[in-house]
Amino acid sequence: MPDTAATNAQAPGVTLTESAAKRIAFLAAQEAHPGMMLRVSVSGGGCSGFQYGFSFDDSRHDDDRLFERAGAKVVIDETSLELLAGAEIDFVEDLIGASFQIRNPNAKSSCGCGNSFAV
Numbered sequence: 001m002p003d004t005a006a007t008n009a010q011a012p013g014v015t016l017t018e019s020a021a022k023r024i025a026f027l028a029a030q031e032a033h034p035g036m037m038l039r040v041s042v043s044g045g046g047c048s049g050f051q052y053g054f055s056f057d058d059s060r061h062d063d064d065r066l067f068e069r070a071g072a073k074v075v076i077d078e079t080s081l082e083l084l085a086g087a088e089i090d091f092v093e094d095l096i097g098a099s100f101q102i103r104n105p106n107a108k109s110s111c112g113c114g115n116s117f118a119v
Contacts, residue, residue, distance in 0.1 A: 014040075014076060015088045016069040020100065023091040024072035033058055037066070037073040040089065040102075042080040050083060054100055 016024070028036040037060075041053040060066065063078040076084060087104040 013086060014067050014074070014081070014084055016067060016072060016074060017088060017090040018070070020089045020091040021069040021072035023100070024074065025070065028056065028072070031056055037075045038100075040074055040076050040080065040084070042083045052102055 024038045028038070035058045036056050037058070039053075039055045039057040041055075042050050043053055045051045057075065060075055061077065064075045065078065065081055067074045067076070074089065083106055084102070084104060085106060087102050087106070090101050090103065092099060092101050
């Protein structure tokens with residue numbers, strides 16, 4: 001896997017696009033705290049059953065897996081990673097606005113805004 005790798009070879013993969021990596025690095029630099037990582041999580045809720053969560057964190061938990069591209073770091077807990085296996089994290093800017101988007105092959109359906117999904 002060029003430039004994107006999981007720290008645990010047994011963990012299912014998540015890919016970061018170049019756009020996502022650039023935005024994560026930019027936002028982490030704005031935090032002015034070394035070691036900031038984007039935490040991606042999945043929780044119950046939203047209009048389709050599960051919803052994505054994004055936050056910045058400077059610590060890793062025992063059940064976290066780390067994914068990197070071009071210096072940008074993303075951590076995902078094992079439970080969330082089961083629902084995100086094979087997903088791609090992107091950052092998209094369009095006329096409506098700018099946001100992180102997840103292309104999740106495990107989602108059977110999703111809501112119109114793309115923030116929640118069903119498996």
